[in-house]
Amino acid sequence: MAVRPDLVTRSVPVAVRPRLLHGVLEREGAFSWIMLAPGVLFLLAFVAYPLFYGVWLSLQDRPVAKPGTFVGLGNFITLAHDAVFWQVTRNTFVYTIVTTVLKLLGGLAMALVINQHFRGRSLVRAFLLLPFIVPTILSTVAWMWIFDPTFSVINWLLVHTGAVSSGFSWLGNKTLAMVAIIIVNTWRGIPFYAITLLAGLQTISPELYEAAAIDGASVRQRFLHVTLPIIKPILIIVTMFSVVFTFSDFQIVYALTHGGPANATQVFVTYAFDLGMSGGQLGMGAAAALAMLPALAVMIVALTLYLRRQS
């Protein structure tokens, strides 16, 4: 076995130190870990540690700025006996499932519309993505005005077209408040689905459609047997992301309804925020936030299994 040059040079340290460092950096493992270290350490300190600290907090009775006392699963037991918690669970599921279905259908329809050839298509695409780009809170402010009890433009349209005799109190009615947050979430999310699905549609080569058309496939058959199978993987991934982020949504609900009226639109995160931040009970808040972890995991796994079985 030949003598490794870096071992030889070790005996004359002064002149060769740069070469030694150089030698270390040339080794794949050392180079990799030196590159990884800052980012990984940061994420360990500010994601992994808070996550475990959150679990620890959830096991304590812990008011803000006071020492906590260990209560075991006490916070979770309190939540399980609280009717509001179950309402929050139901609200979050309704909000997530309804918006996901609407975004999926709306996004697919929009993608099919923009996938046609027409002048100004890239400009249209750029404009249609705007709801997804603009900071959520700022566009939700516009929606707050759209849903204003007295000056709602939707009410104005409904009354003036003769559809109803007097306007609705959009954010004051339990059902309509849920409808309102669903509308805003759907409006903001559709472009995300549409643009990602469009990218998938554009990978389909025109020859495939031509071949299908020659074989006598109808438009509907071409969609079901050519388009859908090809964009399916994208469809699944986009939906999974969207479900995770809708389930843990905060901004739209916080700005539009604050969870009201009477908790009718309260979702996990606004509930955890109310308990932990506004109420100052860090332990209860952490427990309420953690309560969505199993549901989140189950939903992702269930969705994947369901879509796999379909294929």
Added chain:
Amino acid sequence: MIEGRGWISRILRIYLPVAVCLVVMLFPFYWMLIASIKPNRELYNAKIMPLVVYQPTLKHYHDLFADTNFLTWTYNTMLVAVITTAASLILGAMIAYPLARMNFPGAAVVAIGIAATYLVPQPLLFIPMADIINKLELGNTLSAVMLTYPTLLIPFCAWLLMGYFKSVPRELEEAARIDGASRFQAMWRVVLPLTTPGLLSAGIFAFTLAQNEFLYALIFLAKSEVRTVPVGVITELIRGDVFYWGQLMAAALLGAIPVAVIYSFFVDYYVAGLTAGSVKS
């Protein structure tokens, strides 16, 4: 989908649906704009037709600048977004590069860890994070958000860049190595220049994410001078039951403009960033 070549079918198949999409998606922005230039007597008059402005005024914009710290909020938002985007891009690239191009013990664990970090929703972390920031005595400082935003941005940047780094052929790097380039030089001079589009995509995307962040800013920034635009708008233009609608709309519109302008310059990179993850895997 209606088949046909005539102009009527073209209108029904293309232009009508496109118009409907545009109206639905852009109406709230139009509504924001006209509400911001309506005088109060038009804003709060349910009897007149609300879709147009009769006597436009810039009063709400004037009041916004005169009565609130809107300019400070804009400065804070920009400062935080630029710094956190730059830091996250650098740290994200440093994570993505070895994971995409090196074989080393522990690579699989780190890769899974990064994917998991990307999927851990921020709401699981905000309560413990509030306590940690309190203990570090960083409440009401921009450092609080500068430290926490990268927790959202780094995993995203790393995840996106891994795809781009993988796409550079190994042969190019090996050729450079044979010519005597060190690993660092091969990365800096060969791989990074070839993945500039990826770096731009990740950067633009991270920047809009940083502009959009609300939860951490709401919790950590309770003083007006340190607030970001979304928090300032929600907490100071709505006082109790009083909504300053004209100013709210002016602030929302002005707050959205920087993001929209930067987005308009880099639309293609943004779309590439949005779709890279879902299309490539």
